[in-house]
Amino acid sequence: MMQKYLFIILGLFAVLSALMVVFEKNPVHSVLYLVLTFFAIAGEFVLLNAQFIAIVNVIVYAGAIMVLFLFVIMLLNLNKETEPHKALWMKFGAVVTGGLLLLVLVSTLKVADNAEVNPMNTNIGAIRQLGTVLFGQFLLPFEVSAVLFLAAMVGTVMLSKKDIK
Amino acid sequence: MGLSVFIIYKAILVLIVFSISLFMAMYSTYAERKVAGFMQDRLGPNRAGPFGILQPLADGVKMFMKEEIIPNVSNKYLFILGPSIAMFTSCITGAVIPWGTSLHIAGYTFPLQITDINIGILYLMAVTSIGVYGIMIGGWASNNKYSLLGALRASSQMISYEIAMGLAIIALVMHTGTLSLRNIAAQQSGWHWNVIYQPLGFLIFLICAFAETNRTPFDLPESDSELIGGYHTEYSSMKLGFYLFAEYINMFISSAVISTLYFGGYNMPFVHRLGLSPNLEAILGVIFLFAKLCFFIFFFMWVRWTIPRFRFDQLMGLGWKVLIPLSLFNIGLTGTIMWWFHKI
Numbered sequence A: 001m002m003q004k005y006l007f008i009i010l011g012l013f014a015v016l017s018a019l020m021v022v023f024e025k026n027p028v029h030s031v032l033y034l035v036l037t038f039f040a041i042a043g044e045f046v047l048l049n050a051q052f053i054a055i056v057n058v059i060v061y062a063g064a065i066m067v068l069f070l071f072v073i074m075l076l077n078l079n080k081e082t083e084p085h086k087a088l089w090m091k092f093g094a095v096v097t098g099g100l101l102l103l104v105l106v107s108t109l110k111v112a113d114n115a116e117v118n119p120m121n122t123n124i125g126a127i128r129q130l131g132t133v134l135f136g137q138f139l140l141p142f143e144v145s146a147v148l149f150l151a152a153m154v155g156t157v158m159l160s161k162k163d164i165k
Numbered sequence B: 001m002g003l004s005v006f007i008i009y010k011a012i013l014v015l016i017v018f019s020i021s022l023f024m025a026m027y028s029t030y031a032e033r034k035v036a037g038f039m040q041d042r043l044g045p046n047r048a049g050p051f052g053i054l055q056p057l058a059d060g061v062k063m064f065m066k067e068e069i070i071p072n073v074s075n076k077y078l079f080i081l082g083p084s085i086a087m088f089t090s091c092i093t094g095a096v097i098p099w100g101t102s103l104h105i106a107g108y109t110f111p112l113q114i115t116d117i118n119i120g121i122l123y124l125m126a127v128t129s130i131g132v133y134g135i136m137i138g139g140w141a142s143n144n145k146y147s148l149l150g151a152l153r154a155s156s157q158m159i160s161y162e163i164a165m166g167l168a169i170i171a172l173v174m175h176t177g178t179l180s181l182r183n184i185a186a187q188q189s190g191w192h193w194n195v196i197y198q199p200l201g202f203l204i205f206l207i208c209a210f211a212e213t214n215r216t217p218f219d220l221p222e223s224d225s226e227l228i229g230g231y232h233t234e235y236s237s238m239k240l241g242f243y244l245f246a247e248y249i250n251m252f253i254s255s256a257v258i259s260t261l262y263f264g265g266y267n268m269p270f271v272h273r274l275g276l277s278p279n280l281e282a283i284l285g286v287i288f289l290f291a292k293l294c295f296f297i298f299f300f301m302w303v304r305w306t307i308p309r310f311r312f313d314q315l316m317g318l319g320w321k322v323l324i325p326l327s328l329f330n331i332g333l334t335g336t337i338m339w340w341f342h343k344i
Helices: A002-023 A027-047 A051-076 A088-111 A127-137 A139-160 B003-039 B055-065 B076-096 B120-141 B145-176 B181-187 B199-212 B237-262 B278-304 B312-340
Strands: B102-105 B108-111
Touching (some): A002 A027, A027 B120, A051 A127, A051 B120, A051 B145, B003 B108, B055 B237, B076 B120, B120 B181, B145 B181, B145 B199, B145 B237, B181 B237
């Protein structure tokens, strides 16, 4: 029962801080709200017995990617006065594309077959379980995505080089 | 164990760990000055109390009494949030460290660890990576170019060294086969300290620990000769005290982590042969852990007063071009040796 309430509270918190990301005028505040959102989502993962995903979410998203976001925004030193405002048609286009993305996500979730998960199985998100599944059942997709990441990394290094020989 | 007993025991344990962290941090400031004095052939603090033993208290009172200045242009909430996050993150790391085995009192078993989550090491990594926010937010909210530069240095340094630290830990986890700090400490009974199996990993971890705690030779975020005070230039009173204090708590916790991961934690060889009662042995284990930990705190100070500061590009070069390849090599080496001895 308590878990259910915690889940709802965290969910509300996540949605609220996600909305604040959009509505906040100052970009640095937006980034900080996004970090809060990630924490709320990590909390949800813990309640779902997925400790590993929760902690990786914190390490990778809140701890590394958002720090880089913050880093760039602080260096750019954006503020309300100097920030150029987008044209109206651009805002409209952004709303439409965002809505379409939402539609796709919702429809995917609706169509996906809800495999029965035993809620009593507390090992479902444990790291040993996850490792066995990742390196057994899903070995090929896992390795393919690893190669993809490597390619992205090499690409980044190449792009950030000033003079490519 | 009943729920009420459980809650009382956990509350007491949390309180003890918290106050010991604060106490150790407090007296680390004193020890740091004494060590500095010793290294530079001076006396160090000797005015407040016998041998200057009350110096940390005097410093604390001074910090509280000083005028608190919040710059007019800075963002007030974020300005206060910065040191709070720094202090908070350094205090919550003590929760997963196994301070000893277990005490057996009145038929109950009380493990001397606040919580044994099965991803203890990752928890430590997560908390360290969040610690950056304290410095970044504080530096940015000060609205001062020196502070911002210090904050940017701190964040880029901590992110860079986190990678090498994580890779060093991966090699350690390959060897131990568990992410729980309690199991890692228990595996190292007798002479099976991980430093023997992972000497290179230990070296990388140690260097990264220096960088993560912003200690000399990696204290570029607050290098006084270039950036005045770095990220805490605009801070005064107890907010400055929080930043400085957080650094000492971090040092204490990193020493505890190094001792637990690589130097056997609460284990000491030949203790089992003394034939002591389990409770006494557990208490002795805590004392051994603190002895190892105090050595590492001393080591942190020793290095600080021996080695001069790096240049920032040297620091980045060391992190990305030396430590990361070295830790990748360490992972390969660990894997090869494990394969050779049919451990996989």
